Every structure is written in structure tokens, then in C-alpha cells.
Amino acid sequence: MDLAFLQPLYERRGPWASVYVDTSRHTQDTPRERHLTAQAVARELASQGADEATCEAVRAAVDELQHSTEPHGRALFAHDGEVVLDPSLARPPMRETTAVWAPLPHVSPLLNLLGEDPTCLVVYVSRRGADLELRTALGSSDAGEVVGSQWPLHRTASSDWSERHFQLAVENTWERNAAEIARETAACVEETRADLVILVGEDRDRRSVRDQLPQEVRECTVEASHGVGSRLLDGEVEDLRATHERQRAEADLARFLAARGRDRQGGAGAVEGVPALVAAAREHRIDELLVHLDGPDGHRQIWIGEEPDQLAVRRSDLRILGEQHAWAARADDALLRSAVAAGTPAISVEPALEDDSPVLPTGGLGALLRWS
Numbered sequence: 065m066d067l068a069f070l071q072p073l074y075e076r077r078g079p080w081a082s083v084y085v086d087t088s089r090h091t092q093d094t095p096r097e098r099h100l101t102a103q104a105v106a107r108e109l110a111s112q113g114a115d116e117a118t119c120e121a122v123r124a125a126v127d128e129l130q131h132s133t134e135p136h137g138r139a140l141f142a143h144d145g146e147v148v149l150d151p152s153l154a155r156p157p158m159r160e161t162t163a164v165w166a167p168l169p170h171v172s173p174l175l176n177l178l179g180e181d182p183t184c185l186v187v188y189v190s191r192r193g194a195d196l197e198l199r200t201a202l203g204s205s206d207a208g209e210v211v212g213s214q215w216p217l218h219r220t221a222s223s224d225w226s227e228r229h230f231q232l233a234v235e236n237t238w239e240r241n242a243a244e245i246a247r248e249t250a251a252c253v254e255e256t257r258a259d260l261v262i263l264v265g266e267d268r269d270r271r272s273v274r275d276q277l278p279q280e281v282r283e284c285t286v287e288a289s290h291g292v293g294s295r296l297l298d299g300e301v302e303d304l305r306a307t308h309e310r311q312r313a314e315a316d317l318a319r320f321l322a323a324r325g326r327d328r329q330g331g332a333g334a335v336e337g338v339p340a341l342v343a344a345a346r347e348h349r350i351d352e353l354l355v356h357l358d359g360p361d362g363h364r365q366i367w368i369g370e371e372p373d374q375l376a377v378r379r380s381d382l383r384i385l386g387e388q389h390a391w392a393a394r395a396d397d398a399l400l401r402s403a404v405a406a407g408t409p410a411i412s413v414e415p416a417l418e419d420d421s422p423v424l425p426t427g428g429l430g431a432l433l434r435w436s
Contacts, residue, residue: 065175065411067404072148073141073169074372074401078391081109081118081142082170083163084177085126087134088156095130102126105163112165117145122163125150135203139177141169153177154200167391171400172362175355175412182259182308186301187249188292189265189273191238194245196252199301207256210241210248238272246276253281260308261285262301264292284308306415313415320354320430321423336430338364338395339377345402346373346385350431353403353410355396359428362396372405396429 073080083105085098106123110116125140125147132138137153155177164170185207188195196207249261261277261284263270270287277285286304290297323333335344338361344350355362367379369387375398376382382390403410416422424430 065178066409067400068407069151070149070169070171070174070400070404073171074404076143076148077370078143078167078169079114079165080167080169081114081122081140081163081165083109083122083126083140083142084137084153084157084159084161084173085129085140086137086156086160087129087132088136090133098130098132099127101161102129105161108163109165112163114165115145118142121145121147137177139174141171151178166393166397167368168393168397168401170394170397172355172357172394172396175410176357176414182305182312183256184260184262184301184305184308185249185252185256185258186262186264187245187273189245189263189269190292191241191269193241194248194265194273196249198256198258199305207252208248210245238269242269242272243276245273246278249273250278250281253284259284260305262288262304264288264290264297266291310415310418313411313413316352316354316411316432317413317416317422317424320425320432323432324430332433334430334432336425337361337427338366338429341395341399341429341431342366342375342377344431344433345375345399345406348373348406349433349435350399350403350406350408351434352432353399353408354413354425354430354432355400355410356413356424356428357396359424361427361429362394364395364427365392366395366398367391368393368398368401372402375399375402399429 085101102123105126106119109119109122122140122142129138134152136156139151139153140147141149157173157177184199186197186199193210195209198205198207252258253261261281263273263285274282274285274287288297288300290300320334324336325332335341366375366377367382367390368375369382370389374382374385374387376385379390400410413424
């Protein structure tokens, strides 16, 4: 996951209120229930020491969700009487509502609740052109259309002398249309940074478009088995998105497992365990952070300073580094702050758990390194 959207959370010194609200249930009593939830969240934050202005800002923000039809939920991060960031979630939270007051924003659940959430470009292919649609877990939007040459498009049943010439013209028209669809699809992928392309249509039409896609786009392209108008298509698209997310998590986990062994010089391309991760973060060596939220190390307390790379296992270590101020923070949230500052991506290994016996980073936290 690209963590750049979290940058506003680290431009101010904490403490922060972090709230996760489930909006997946919609009943006649939902407005009243969410109004009560808003009050309960404010009380919970106050009991943890949050200031009155921040409690009120969070209460008002949750209260505004009374009539929300969001399918999954919302995260709220508030500081000094202001909700600074409130992303919609791609999955419902495990608990109906979570409220935390801490020195750092509690962002680690976002790795699961947003996940990779691959942006998917669905291309509905026909002989006349194509309709393009962007899909995420939060819904879909129109991404344009391709209108190809309209004549000739259908084979003739005629047996006169010009039949062969006409059939060739039909094939040439379709090949030109397929090439145009492929060009527009590639351009849309570049513009939207879509992670996955799904081609929908007749078998031959899909193959013609796929064969003309650039290699880098073809590598992230799959074909749907259900055609346009099938009631099963939406389910298949979501299954393909989930498969893409799982395969990426499995690939990153495999890279980590292959890299954590020592090389001939005694170095390693990956590390695990809080002390090694803290050292790597201080040295700006983390290339990608891997997190299993149920692992024990994420909850472990470490010490942080004012700067993202000022973190230590022991408070006294920060003084040695020259930092005079220190706060206790969760290891996963501290490492994620460091990752955001360094422009480092992070990934939840949760999708890879569908494997029968996945090997995970010890303690639930690991990292691929920029150099060994």
C-alpha cells in the first residue's frame, strides 16, 4: 500500500484520536444507533485523556454518519479539535467501533481495512468498441469509451465474387478496432494507475484486444469468463480483484522469506523482530514493511522522538541518539510513521493467510531492506 495519503497525520505532533466506525449495517434504527455511537466514542476518548475540543470534533463527525450509506465504514483521525483525515474503508472493521487516544495515529488497521484494494479497470469489449469502467471496493465509475470503425462489422452470407474481399474487410475493421481499444486501455491504465485490467466480452474479441496490449499492461490483465449482462459478472470481478490482492501478498511474502537468509558476506536482505526493524528504520534501510496485525510485536511498546526516524527499543537509547523528548508508542504505528516519511510502502500479509500453512515474519512484523 502506498502510504503517502497519511502524510497529513505526521505534520503535527500528537496526541491523536483514532476512530474506526462500521457503517455496513443499514436498518430502520441505524440513525439512532449511530447517534448513540457518536456519544459513546466521545466518552471513550475523554476517558483516555483526550481534550474536549477533539472529543467534540469526533462526536460531530460520527454523528454526521447517521444517514450514510457507505458499504463498509469510515476511519477518523482527529487532533486539536479537528478531524484531519477521514478515509472510507474497503472492508468493515472487526469491531463495530474502535476509539484510541495515543501519541501517534493508530493507522495499522488501515492495512487490512483498506488493503491493497486494487483499482480495477473493467473493459467491456464489443466489435463496435468498448466501455471502460473503474472499480474499487467503494464502487465504480465511468472511465470512458472507445468507438471504433462501424463498417463493415458483420460477415456476409453472400456467395458472390466479392464475398472473400468483404470477409477480409470485416477482419481488418475488427483488428483496427481491437488495436484502438488496446491503445485506449493502456492510456487509461497509465492515467488511473489501475492495478488490474479485466476484459469482458466474447472469447475471440477479448483475445484480440489482449494480444495488442503493451507487455506491461498484458501482465496485469485477466479475462472474465462471464459476458456482458451476466448476473454472475459482478461476483467474478470481485473474485478476480481478491485473487490479485492475495497473489501480491503471497509474492511479497515469498520475497521476504527468500531474502531473510544470510548471504555470503553475512548480510541479509530482510529483517524481522522489533529491535532489527527499529535499527533498519533509523538507518532508512526499509524498502517495504510487512505487517501481520494479529502478531504480538505490533502491540509492543517502543519509544519515539519528534522525528519519524527517532525510535528506539529503550527510552535511554533515544537520549544516546540526542533526542531529549520521548513518548511510548505501538511498534507498528511507529514503524508506519517512519515508512510514510521515507516514502516506503507497507503491506498486510493477511490475504496470504488463505494458504494452508504460510510462514510469517516472526512476531508479525518484517521488512525487505534497500541493501543488505
